[in-house]
Amino acid sequence: MENVAPLGPVYQAGTLSGNPVAMAAGLKTLELIQVDGFYADLAKTATSLVNAIAALADDVGLAFTTNQVGAMFGLFFSAGPIDGFDAVMGCDTQRFNHFFNAMLDGGVNLAPSPFEAGFVSAAHGAAEIDATVEAARWAFASVVSSE
Incomplete structure (x- = not known):
């Protein structure tokens, strides 16, 4: 010492x-x-989550896109693609803010900025993904009903 x-x-x-x-x-x-496959499993979980969320947005007719690399993802209220500064600055931040707060009300804590990434971890299993998708279903409905 x-x-x-x-x-x-x-x-x-x-x-x-x-x-x-x-x-x-x-x-x-x-x-x-x-453990063999650890990172592949994380990526698979993230893919499942972002695909389900994107499908829900599509179901209610919202312009929405996702980006994902491995276990990291972004959620954007835009027709996309999000491939640079100008594209991300064109996102609908008001809709994201409404979505963020509705998700929080539904028990899901996302990053509060539309420009921050989300992550899944080894602690996120099927039950957590299902709960997040259900919260997103309610959150998208809330966004649509507020317009």
């Missing part, structure tokens, strides 16, 4: 550094990501 600041030359800091719960979670994460 004599090498760690303030006594020594090595600076070390962090909110959860050395916290036993954070260390256990980190070790478990390292174990999980080594």
